[in-house]
Amino acid sequence: MASSDRDILERAVQAIAEQAAKANDVIDEAINAGLDADHPVTVAAKMLRLELLKTKADLERGLSEFVLNCKRGAWSCTGFRGSACRTLATGGTSSSAARRAGRLAYVA
Numbered sequence: 001m002a003s004s005d006r007d008i009l010e011r012a013v014q015a016i017a018e019q020a021a022k023a024n025d026v027i028d029e030a031i032n033a034g035l036d037a038d039h040p041v042t043v044a045a046k047m048l049r050l051e052l053l054k055t056k057a058d059l060e061r062g063l064s065e066f067v068l069n070c071k072r073g074a075w076s077c078t079g080f081r082g083s084a085c086r087t088l089a090t091g092g093t094s095s096s097a098a099r100r101a102g103r104l105a106y107v108a
Helices: 003-032 040-064 095-100
Strands: 065-070 075-077 084-088 104-106
Touching: 065 084
Parallel strands: none
Antiparallel strands: 065 104, 075 084
16 A cells, blocks of 8 residues: 555544544433433444444554565664654665665565
């Protein structure tokens, strides 16, 4: 996946997390308004939250496929956003230069 694909997944995870938090607010408001936990409105909000969290988990699993496999050399790799790898020995070789040299591979 391209870097832009990764950014799209990261934004989607964030947006879904925000919507799940809003579903929590709806559940809390329904209960505070006197609705039972098994009232259809409360149950529907809980099911919506569950589906949002399942989708978020699926997207996060997709993001986990962006793991760099540093097979040769001593590499220091950082997280997803702005990911960079540099040799520990020289501290100067960038990840794009390393990929061009065939030293890094993305693991699916």
